[in-house]
Amino acid sequence: GAVVSQHPSWVICKSGTSVKIECRSLDFQATTMFWYRQFPKKSLMLMATSNEGSKATYEQGVEKDKFLINHASLTLSTLTVTSAHPEDSSFYICSASLGVLVKNIQYFGAGTRLSVL
């Protein structure tokens, strides 16, 4: 199946710093990528949908200035958590889609565990 690479897998940072997470589709061009966060024992919550070459669409309640998304190419999307605080500690997962024509299947990265001290 399609492979999505997410990096880093784990990051620990001090409060106030910014953290960038990369999501790459390795063997296909992803027209759309998604960013989720997941708290312990909770479901994945969609944060934003990113389309190559255009602005990301954020879900209600997600601060776009806090979570900067860039989708510069068909194989790379980045999420930057700006001025991270302890409450931003979570599991962030990206996924990539081939689009609505391909049964809406999303392929997930392995996730990034962010711990903000």
Next chain:
Amino acid sequence: RKEVEQDPGPFNVPEGATVAFNCTYSNSASQSFFWYRQDCRKEPKLLMSVYSSGNEDGRFTAQLNRASQYISLLIRDSKLSDSATYLCVVNIRNTDKLIFGTGTRLQVFP
């Protein structure tokens, strides 16, 4: 009310048992349905798509009832390796968003 609801479990079953999970969804514009599996601290992985006619993949059988907005997953002859959280996932028509349920945790014991 959550868009996709599941019993969180855990379901603790012995090896070889048959176990069934249920899921209900509230958005009538839902058009595609999936079961994903998520192991602890890992990403979700697609287990199978779900069709109205019902579909089977080895020991796994999925069923969809559009009238009742209900999805099920049946696992036969449970293996220890089936222990995981099973996520019911719905796609809304004309979008490529996926809506996830909170998952049902399965623990298979020897």
